[in-house]
Amino acid sequence: MRESDPIERARADGRTTLTEAEAKGLLADAGIETPAFEVASTPEDAAAAAERIGFPVVLKVSSPAVTHKSEWMGGLGVTVGVADADEAAAVAADVFDAAADSGIDADVLVEAAADVDAGTEVIVGGLRDPSFGPVVLTGLGGVFTEIFEDTAHRLAPVTQATARAAVQELRSAPLLEGYRGSDRADIDALAGVVKRVGDLLVEREDIAEIDVNPVLVTPSGATALDALVVLEE
Amino acid sequence: MLLFRIRADVTHQFELDRLFDPSSIAVVGASTKEGKIGYEAMENVHDFGGRVYPVNPSAEGTAFGEPFVASVTDIDDDVDLALLCVPAPVVPEVIEECGAAGVGAAVIYSGGFAEAGDDGAEIQRRLTETANEHGIALLGPNTSGFVIPRTGLYGSFATGVESFPAGDLAIVAQSGGVAHSIAFQATRERRGLSAMVGLGNRANVGFEEVIEYLDGDPDTGAIVLHVEGTDDARSLLETCYDAETPIFAYKVGEADVGDFAESHTGALTGDHALYQAGFAQYGVPTVDSTSQLLDAGHVAATAPLPDGTNVGVVTAQAGPGIIIADRLKQAGVSLPPLEDETRATVNEILPGITYSANPVDTGRPMPEFGEVVRAVAADENVDAVLVYELHEAALGFPTEDLDGLAESVGKPVVFATAGPESLLEPDREELESVGVPVFESPERAADTIAALAEYARVTADAAPAEVVDNA
Numbered sequence: 001m002r003e004s005d006p007i008e009r010a011r012a013d014g015r016t017t018l019t020e021a022e023a024k025g026l027l028a029d030a031g032i033e034t035p036a037f038e039v040a041s042t043p044e045d046a047a048a049a050a051e052r053i054g055f056p057v058v059l060k061v062s063s064p065a066v067t068h069k070s071e072w073m074g075g076l077g078v079t080v081g082v083a084d085a086d087e088a089a090a091v092a093a094d095v096f097d098a099a100a101d102s103g104i105d106a107d108v109l110v111e112a113a114a115d116v117d118a119g120t121e122v123i124v125g126g127l128r129d130p131s132f133g134p135v136v137l138t139g140l141g142g143v144f145t146e147i148f149e150d151t152a153h154r155l156a157p158v159t160q161a162t163a164r165a166a167v168q169e170l171r172s173a174p175l176l177e178g179y180r181g182s183d184r185a186d187i188d189a190l191a192g193v194v195k196r197v198g199d200l201l202v203e204r205e206d207i208a209e210i211d212v213n214p215v216l217v218t219p220s221g222a223t224a225l226d227a228l229v230v231l232e233e
Numbered sequence: 234m235l236l237f238r239i240r241a242d243v244t245h246q247f248e249l250d251r252l253f254d255p256s257s258i259a260v261v262g263a264s265t266k267e268g269k270i271g272y273e274a275m276e277n278v279h280d281f282g283g284r285v286y287p288v289n290p291s292a293e294g295t296a297f298g299e300p301f302v303a304s305v306t307d308i309d310d311d312v313d314l315a316l317l318c319v320p321a322p323v324v325p326e327v328i329e330e331c332g333a334a335g336v337g338a339a340v341i342y343s344g345g346f347a348e349a350g351d352d353g354a355e356i357q358r359r360l361t362e363t364a365n366e367h368g369i370a371l372l373g374p375n376t377s378g379f380v381i382p383r384t385g386l387y388g389s390f391a392t393g394v395e396s397f398p399a400g401d402l403a404i405v406a407q408s409g410g411v412a413h414s415i416a417f418q419a420t421r422e423r424r425g426l427s428a429m430v431g432l433g434n435r436a437n438v439g440f441e442e443v444i445e446y447l448d449g450d451p452d453t454g455a456i457v458l459h460v461e462g463t464d465d466a467r468s469l470l471e472t473c474y475d476a477e478t479p480i481f482a483y484k485v486g487e488a489d490v491g492d493f494a495e496s497h498t499g500a501l502t503g504d505h506a507l508y509q510a511g512f513a514q515y516g517v518p519t520v521d522s523t524s525q526l527l528d529a530g531h532v533a534a535t536a537p538l539p540d541g542t543n544v545g546v547v548t549a550q551a552g553p554g555i556i557i558a559d560r561l562k563q564a565g566v567s568l569p570p571l572e573d574e575t576r577a578t579v580n581e582i583l584p585g586i587t588y589s590a591n592p593v594d595t596g597r598p599m600p601e602f603g604e605v606v607r608a609v610a611a612d613e614n615v616d617a618v619l620v621y622e623l624h625e626a627a628l629g630f631p632t633e634d635l636d637g638l639a640e641s642v643g644k645p646v647v648f649a650t651a652g653p654e655s656l657l658e659p660d661r662e663e664l665e666s667v668g669v670p671v672f673e674s675p676e677r678a679a680d681t682i683a684a685l686a687e688y689a690r691v692t693a694d695a696a697p698a699e700v701v702d703n704a
Contacts, residue, residue, distance in 0.1 A: 127499055131466040132507050133698075145497070153502065153510035155467060155698040162514070162696040211497050 007206050007231065015064050016208075016231040021109050023227035027212065030196045033189075033223045037111040046092035047085040049110040056113040057082045059091045063099065063106035067228075073098045080113060114225055119218035120176055120185055121225075126156065126197040127209040128232070134201035136163070138194050140172040141214040148172075156198030163194035176217060189222035190215065208232045249446040251337030252370050252438070253381055253428065255313030256283045259305050259336065261327050262318035263287030263296050270342055270390045271318035272296075274378075277387035277394060284310060305334040313337045316378070316388060321345030321353060324374065325360040332367030339364070340388055341374035347434050348375050361436045370442070376433025377409030380416065382426050383452055389413070389431075400425010401454035401534035402527075403447045405440065407432050407461045415459070415523050423665070424531045427453040439463065441472040448476040454534030457526040458482040458517075462504060467698075470515040474697050479533040479688060482519050483526045484508040516695030518687035520680075528677055529684035532670045536645040541693075542686040543569045545615035546592035547606050549599070549622040553649070553675040554592045557619055560676060564683035568592065575612040579605055591615075598625045603634025610642045616689065617645045619682045621675055624652025629660045636667040645670075645685055649678035 006022035018026065024034045036053045039062055040046035050057045060069050061077040069077035076098050079091045092108045099106035121141030128134050132155055139151035152166040167173060167190055178184035197210050211228040258278050264271035271289070279285050279297035287296040290303040302308055305315060305327070315336045317327055321343050331339055346357040357374065364371045372379060378389035382399040389409075397416050402424060406412035409431025416429040427450065430443050440463060447453045456478050463469055473480050487505045512519050520526055544566050548554030558568055568591045571579075579589045582604050587596040593609055595602055602622060610618045622630070630648070639646040648664060649672045650657065661671050672678040 123497060125497060125502075127502060129466075129502070129507060131462070131464050131504075132511060133467045135502065135507060135510075137502055146500075151502075151506070153506055154514055155470070155511055157698055159696065165694065165696070209499055213497055 007204060007229075010064075010231060011206075013064065016233060017064060017067065018229040018231070019062050019064055019107075019109075020060065020069070020227060021062050021107075023210075023229040024224060026200070026229060027196075027224050027227055030200045032193050032196050032212070033221055034227075035112040035114055035223060035225065037109055040092060040108045040110055043089040043092040043096065046108050046110050047089040050082065050088040051085055053110060053112050055083055056080075057088060058111045058113050059088060059095065060109040060111065061095050061099065061106050062109040063104050065104040066106070073102070082113075114216055114223060116216060116225075119216045121214035122176075122190060122217050122222075123151075123211070123213040124190070124193045124197050124215050125209070125211045125213065126201045126207075128201060128205075128207065134198060136166070136194050136198040136201070138163075138166055138170070138190070140170060140175065144172065154194075154198070157202045158195055158198050160188070160191055160195050163191035163198070164188065166194060167191055183219040185217040186219060186221050187217075190217045193222050193224070206231050248337060249370055249438070249442060251313040252340075252372060253379070253386070253446065254384065255338070255386070257286070257310055257312050257314075258283065259286045259288050259308060259312045259315045260296075260318060261288040261305065261315055263289050263292070263301065264318070265292070265294075265296050269318075273390040273392060274316045274318050274342070274388075277389060278316065281386050282384065286310070286312065288315075305330050305336060308334065311335060314388070315339040317341045317343070318390070319343065321349075321356055321374070325356060325363060328360045328363045328367075328369065328371075331369055332363060336369060338370040338372070340372045340376065340378050341433075341436070342376065342378060342390055344375045346374045346436075357434060357436055364437055370438050371436040372430070372438050373433040374436060375409075376431040377413055379412075379428065379430040380426070381428050389429075393417070394429075396420050397429065398423060398425045400427060400531075401452065402426050402530045403428040403430070403450070403453040403456045404459075404526075404530075405430045405432065405443050405447070405456060406459035407435075407440075407463075408459065409433055411459045411523065415457070415527055418524065419527055419531070422527070423662075424527060427534075435463070440469045444472050444476055444480070448478045453478060455479045455481070455530045457530035459523070459526065460484045460508065461486060466508065466511060470511050470517070471697065473512070473517045474515040474695065479538060480517050481526055481529045481533065481684060481688070482508075482512050482517050483521070483523065484512070484519060513691045514695065515697050516692045518684055518691050520684050524677065525680050525684060528672065528681040529688075532645055532647060532681055532685060533688065536639050536647075536668065536670060537643050539616035539644055539685050539689045541616040541689050543567050543614055543616045544682055544686065545569075545571065545609040545612055545618045547595070547602075547609050547618065547620045548592050549595050549597055549602060551587070551594050551596070553621045553623075554594055556675045557621060557649070557679045558592050560679035561619075561683055561686075564680070564686070566683050566686045569614040571609065571612050572614055575608050578608040582608070598622050598628050600628065602628075603631025606631060606646070607634055607638060610638055610644060610646055615644065617647070617682055617685055619647050619649070619678055621649045621678070624650050624657045624660065626652075626656045630664045632660070632664050632667055632669075635664065635669050639668055645682070647672065647678050647682055649673070649675055
């Protein structure tokens with residue numbers, strides 16, 4: 001689906017924020033695992049894309065005008081557990097109608113559903129600090145990150161070993177290491193995401209901030225479920 | 234955050250020798266009026282061992298026996314260092330004159346520059362440009378200066394700086410006030426200093442330049458940093474990593490948060506978090522107070538550094554030993570079991586000893602206490618030793634047993650005690666004279682050992698961003 005570099009495309013549109021699809025494309029190119037996804041611009045396209053990806057799928061509004069998808073239009077921005085082609089077409093049609101009503105251009109992101117209960121949600125991020133240069137961060141995901149501020153930072157670029165040390169420095173690291181008999185998460189895969197986010201910031205000087213939130217870490221890998229990329233002003 | 238440095242496009246390799254080891258000094262704005270900065274600076278440097286020239290166009294006669302001249306350009310000598318005791322608006326012009334006169338370095342005491350708003354920033358920008366053109370190293374502006382106790386060079390306008398004892402620790406503080414605060418505490422506690430430098434606004438001499446200079450200074454055994462914030466933290470970290478001298482840092486401003494709002498990452502990435510993480514990543518342990526800076530820096534400058542984070546504790550009193558063990562464990566320091574051989578030795582010296590694991594608790598001061606300390610220091614499981622013993626007049630300290638011990642085992646041996654000052658003082662002085670740092674609270678000693686253990690940890694794990702392996 002990516003015909004041109006997403007950063008150049010956003011710049012050409014005068015945007016400083018990439019859509020989720022653009023951000024995920026960028027991450028995928030950098031070697032970070034994402035769920036299979038396609039961008040559809042009609043209900044029929046959405047249904048066909050969902051068939052190709054396999055059910056269930058998640059449908060999300062995809063528009064530069066929408067940053068907080070889950071809060072958009074009373075929850076219409078994100079629909080999980082879409083079970084068949086008809087439902088996919090219907091949900092997509094609702095999204096297009098709502099977008100048209102509010103006067104914004106929007107596509108629909110059709111994405112393979114992830115079993116979030118199969119792993120732990122972690123945040124990985126990076127930013128270009130005026131004094132430190134590119135830095136990366138990791139922390140346990142969701143509300144825990146914000147309330148407990150259990151995060152670890154490193155100046156980028158980092159090696160896989162340094163990224164791993166950052167993950168293991170977290171107070172919540174035992175949750176990933178098989179706490180109370182749960183399966184041990186793939187910490188190397190998570191460290192790989194941290195390393196690659198750092199490399200991306202170092203290589204693409206246009207990027208101001210990257211949020212990969214959440215990254216779903218399971219015993220067999222680490223997948224970027226959502227992503228935000230903000231460009232330098 | 235305080236970012237008063239205005240970056241110059243040209244990086245100059247200044248000869249900081251002319252700043253910190255000058256042969257001749259001009260005091261611009263010198264005064265005969267007690268209480269004025271131009272008087273205090275003159276008083277502090279007038280007998281530093283080289284020529285001193287008071288400069289003041291509106292003064293006549295002499296200051297401290299030296300005749301006034303109107304401008305640095307009127308001095309018929311190569312002036313290495315100019316101390317500028319003049320208000321901000323006059324400074325750019327004086328720097329021009331210093332350039333014309335071939336002055337190598339200047340300390341600018343006055344405020345009213347980048348810290349005071351746009352107009353001041355403009356003055357600072359102009360004078361920095363001029364100084365860069367002429368290759369003048371600028372300490373300040375907005376600083377109370379520097380002191381090199383060993384050579385008796387008091388480039389500070391503060392009173393009492395001649396009391397700073399000469400020694401091995403260099404203090405580099407972003408704030409001149411903090412530099413003096415630590416140095417006066419060092420003086421009270423008899424900790425010797427190789428240098429005290431207050432950076433101020435860092436016009437063109439910043440942390441990097443001073444750290445590099447001190448790293449090459451044979452008199453400096455350790456460097457401690459007080460950091461408020463700098464506009465090129467990565468460069469500071471790289472300089473610290475490249476230095477061979479042990480460095481400890483105290484970053485203030487924990488409450489500062491990032492200006493970024495768009496992402497979660499931005500909201501979670503405060504300036505303080507980055508300094509803490511960055512210092513650790515680049516092999517610099519951080520501490521939480523000026524006292525800890527002084528304590529850790531003093532021991533690092535004068536004693537062997539630990540190779541790891543395992544500490545052996547020997548105490549003559551259970552209570553302080555418990556506080557020490559507790560505090561060390563909280564700081565992530567381990568108290569490993571001692572080797573069988575050590576336990577056997579300790580049991581031989583003191584049959585029926587109170588607790589011969591780690592901490593070793595002898596229950597009371599005793600003549601054999603020093604032997605116990607030696608046995609624990611020799612233990613292979615231990616990287617550093619902390620000893621607590623209340624002072625007992627009849628016994629004194631085990632000075633003979635501890636003499637040269639740290640050097641021979643290659644580990645720091647730190648002593649903590651308490652007792653009546655008049656009886657304690659001569660014994661403490663004797664113990665310190667054989668290379669054993671003495672502290673007067675269990676917490677300060679424990680925090681010091683914890684900082685040294687942290688040094689061992691972060692230097693072993695240091696992984697600067699530039700070094701890329703393909704693991």
